[in-house]
Amino acid sequence: MSEVRNDGMSTSEVRRPSHHPAGMAIGLAVGLVLGLLVNLLSKNRDTFWLAPFFGWLTPGRIEWVTGHVVEPIGKVFLRLILCVVLPLVFSALVLAVVELKDIRKLGALGLRAIGFTLLFSACSVMIGLGLVHVFGPGYAISEQTRAEIQSHYRISERDGRPSSKSLSQVLLDLIPENPLQEAVGALDGSAKGNGMLALMVFALLVGCATVNVGSRTDGFVGVLEGLFAISMKIVDWAMRIAPLGVGCLMFAAMARLGMDLVVPLFGFLAVALAGLAVQTLGVYPAALRLCGIRPGRFFGAIRHVMLTAFGTSSSNATLPTALRAAEEDLGLSPQIARFVLTVGATGNQNGTALYEGVVILFLCQVFGVHLTLLQQASVMVFAILAGVGTAGVPAGSIPMIMAILAGIGVPPEGIGLILGFDRFLDMCRTVVNVTGDLTIAQCLDAWHKKQQTR
Structure with missing residues (x-):
């Protein structure tokens, strides 16, 4: 995971993404x-003016080409990501806890950092879920279109129905009896307990135990770091063919559903952007004011950091710029800035948590999966944990979202419906992630200076 070298750079792999955002946009378009x-x-052969030029494209041929050629190409992209979901989730969460082992050195300051992280993440997820509830972009499709989607992804009415388990049983199932069984059944819904959420809790337990055991686990941590790096390399390979994959998936969806899907997708885009804007321009300034910091001065000092985050879509790649701005432009304590920003590059991703909540609830609406309040609370926990365990690199949230979808009865492949917008939203949510890290560092520095003057 990331550390700060003496020269202020990060030991994480700091690089620009191998896939350019223009490629995803072109594939989408x-x-x-x-x-x-x-x-x-196919649906208006008698009235569509181009029909005479493509008389050989009958509905039957269109469906065959879509189902047997175009869509499978797009699914190769999804399968590459799906195959590393479990190792990536487990290794990322364990390493996230291990990375926090130095928090004890900062005492109350470290505890406050955790408190801010959980508070900001919870606020961001609630904002996202609230906006999706209020505007309901996924409900904009017709029942006929929803039925076609359910049929295509083989989802039945019983999928996603509230569990008959009692609250006590749900809470008990957070601790898995057999972690391997939960892992095996996490993606197909056959898990005995809470599936992916139970696996996440187990990963957190393993991380805590690893920290407490000490140096004897260095080899184990090395294995997990290797597993995490391998998983992310496979994701990187997948993202290299993302423009082709996204284009094929979007073509297949539009060829089958047409304009019925356009309005919900752009509604999703608008809701996600609105949520990220509320978090950045509402939650963060409020926290700064409570700590006696003028938001205008703060945002003015970090504007180049925000631009770097938008351009790279990577919290890790933005880390050197953020460290320089924190120490030179904001005048923060190097100890506080380096701790908060380094850990926050992977452990405090408020924008990612918000985005994941929006995607999950939107796809639930699209697929007709109705969640109870308890299930929505689980989604909130999912999103917060996923925000902690998501890698600070482009597309790092996609495997986490697929894992959460599998845990609530929505086909993970359904993420293909929104992947065309992911690259642009990735750029936007990275800005929120990095701004959140700097906000926490600024607030903690203000608190620390007040303590010293007493």
Whole structure:
């Protein structure tokens, strides 16, 4: 995981993403336009003006090409990510806890850092879930379209129904009897207990135990770091073919559903952006004011950091710039800045947590999966934990989202419906992530200076 070298740089792999955001945008646009044209051609052959030029494209041929050629290409991209979900989730959460082992050195300061992280993450997830509830972008599709989606992804009415378990049993199932059984059943819904959430809790327990055992676990930590790096490399390979995969998935969705899917997708985009804006321009300034900091001065000092975060889509890649701004422009204590920003690059991802909550609830609406309050509370816990364990690199949240979807009865492959927007939203939520890290560092520095003057 990331540490700060003497030169202020990060030992994490700090690099620009191998996949350019323009590629994802082009894939989205091409898939959307061609898919809509094919949909119009197949459903309006008598009235669509281009139909005479493509008479050989019958509905049967279109469905065959879509189902047997185009969509499988897109699913290769999804399968590459899905195959590393379990090792990535487990290794990321264990390492996130191990990375916090130095928190005891900071005493009350470290505890306050954890408190701010949990508070900001909880606020961000509640904002995201609240906006999706209020505007309901996933409900904009017709019942006929929803039925087609359910049929295509083989989801039945019983999927996603509230569990008959009592609250005490749900809480007890957070601790797995057989972690391997929970892991095996996490992605297909056959887990005995809470599936992915139970696996996450087990990972946190392993992380805490690893820290307490001490140096004897150095080899184990090394194995996990290797597993995490391998998993992220496979994700990176997947993202190299993301433009093609996203284009194929978008084409398949639009060819089958047409304009019925356009409004919900752009509604999702608007809600996600609104949530990120509320977190950045509402929650963070409020916290700064409570600590006696003028938000205008703070945002003015970090504007170049926010631009770097937007351009790289990586908290890790932005870390050197953020450290320099914290110490030179904001005048923060190096000890506080380096601890908070280094750990926060992977452990405090408020924008990612918000985005994951929005994606999950939106896809629940699209697939007709109704969640009880208890299940929505579980989604909130899921999103907060996923925000802690998500890698601070482009597309790091995709495997986490797929894991959460599997845990609540939504097909993980359903994420293909929104992947076309992910790259742009990744740039936006990285800005929120980095701004949140700097906000915590600024608030803790203000608190620390007040303590010293007493």
